[in-house]
Amino acid sequence: MVKAEQSPEQSMAAEERILKAATTIFREKGREGARMQEIADAAGINKALLHYYFRSKDLLFERVFIESARLFFSRLNEILQSERDIFQKITQLCDAYISLSVENPFIPVFIIGEMNHSQDIFISKMFTATQTRPDFSIFREQLQAAAAEGMIRPVAPHHLIMNILGLCIFPVIAKPMMQFNMGIGEKEFIAMMEERKRLVPELIISSLKIEKK
Amino acid sequence: MVKAEQSPEQSMAAEERILKAATTIFREKGREGARMQEIADAAGINKALLHYYFRSKDLLFERVFIESARLFFSRLNEILQSERDIFQKITQLCDAYISLSVENPFIPVFIIGEMNHSQDIFISKMFTATQTRPDFSIFREQLQAAAAEGMIRPVAPHHLIMNILGLCIFPVIAKPMMQFNMGIGEKEFIAMMEERKRLVPELIISSLKIEKK
């Protein structure tokens, strides 16, 4: 515990503590709601050190946002471009995004909020930085092939992806509404989301298989 | 144009202009992102007058939030408690919430964001003020009756409502993500949401009718 030393580990520790604290607070309160003082307190250092390491609130925010967006979107790409068939991919996507949202309930609200509050130019820049722009080409071809074979009915990829993400993520961001408007408690909510890991893939897949009209 | 007069109409006009401007700006930027100066500018008056009419930013925000929440949640109640059967109600809910979200794209993000950023006590107070707490009893009974008759398979109301709202609202709040991550332009987005007025009820209703297992 030789605290006087200025070892690289000490330096790293402070920088990481700041980043960890900033991540928590930005995600919970958003860019505008977060306070540098609060981040400093949570990191156990003072405001001056924040600026020493990250120069400004905007830059610190960018770091947090990019990392959050990467965490959120990288799974999408991984699953879409794997070697699995469409049904496995759908099941994996549901499981991944329900788990991700339940375990990090602030991330979806954070990303959605900031994306809707920022200028297009900023969002574009952030996305380029995350390097997670998903490639739908493989998935699209799989869907077309399956439709051509009569295995499923034709479906536009963006509709399908929105269906999956909406069904998996929306309940998490609407949780307060469910609490106050529908009387769903914490335990019921957890149970409900667990049920949805089974219900949502079933719903999505059955809708593809039905021969209607 | 006798501007010197202090008629009640003049007074009303200013108050309403403020409320209109505040509504727009709070919805777009959120409670923390909104600036009283900006609201004053948009209303064509100065900051002092904001406080004259609404006392504080918090009170002005409450007015806007309550009115927005009322607009958003009142449709839910209306439809759930109407005399229609469950299939008509589902179709109406989809149509209503797609239209509402497309026409007022900031409202869902606004309500969701503020509900996730506020204390439970505040949210609770706001909801009491809106007087729009939905009553699911009729809808629940209808679902149970239909299931008992074998018309549909059993389904929990809160799952069903989340499915509907998620499928209708999520694409709107995820619009920036679709733009930058999936290359969906403004025209494609509008067309997509129009398609969903047909696709979503079809998806929901078919999932209820299927006899699986």
Add this chain to the structure above:
DNA sequence: GTCTATATATGGATAGAC
């Protein structure tokens, strides 16, 4: 690298004239 102290800017709110 880390701190204390301080500069600077900004935003919400009030005082007081008209």
Add this chain to the structure above:
DNA sequence: GTCTATCCATATATAGAC
């Protein structure tokens, strides 16, 4: 009711000692 001018608290950011 409406304005200008100003106060005051808070927030980001910097200077400079250690």
